[in-house]
Amino acid sequence: MTFVRVCGAGELEEDTPKRVELDGTPVSLVRTEGEVFAIHDICSHANVSLAEGEVDDCHIECWLHGSRFDLRTGKPDSLPATRPVPVYPVKIEGDDVLVSLTQES
Numbered sequence: 812m813t814f815v816r817v818c819g820a821g822e823l824e825e826d827t828p829k830r831v832e833l834d835g836t837p838v839s840l841v842r843t844e845g846e847v848f849a850i851h852d853i854c855s856h857a858n859v860s861l862a863e864g865e866v867d868d869c870h871i872e873c874w875l876h877g878s879r880f881d882l883r884t885g886k887p888d889s890l891p892a893t894r895p896v897p898v899y900p901v902k903i904e905g906d907d908v909l910v911s912l913t914q915e916s
């Protein structure tokens with residue numbers, strides 16, 4: 812599994828998603844509840860950025876129609892989205908946030 816540095820840990824504010832690109836793949840990084848999560852930054856319902864949404868209770872809410880995706884699994888727990896969004900492994904090394912595009916689920 813290859814991890815690539817995407818940003819500094821200090822650049823991530825609690826519950827404020829940060830959009831990055833990794834090999835052309837849009838990824839939303841979210842620091843919440845003491846962890847950092849990486850979720851594919853395109854909603855599975857339509858082609859919009861999840862990084863524009865709100866974070867709450869380890870979920871990110873799509874700003875367009877309100878589906879909530881679990882940051883741990885990528886699964887939606889509310890309609891209209893029915894398909895999961897890929898989530899990616901994250902490592903913190905010192906002040907570096909590293910992500911692998913290998914999917915966890």
Ligand code: FES
Pocket residue numbers: 854855856857858859873874875876877878890891892
């Ligand atoms: S575009 Fe995200 S729920 Fe519709």
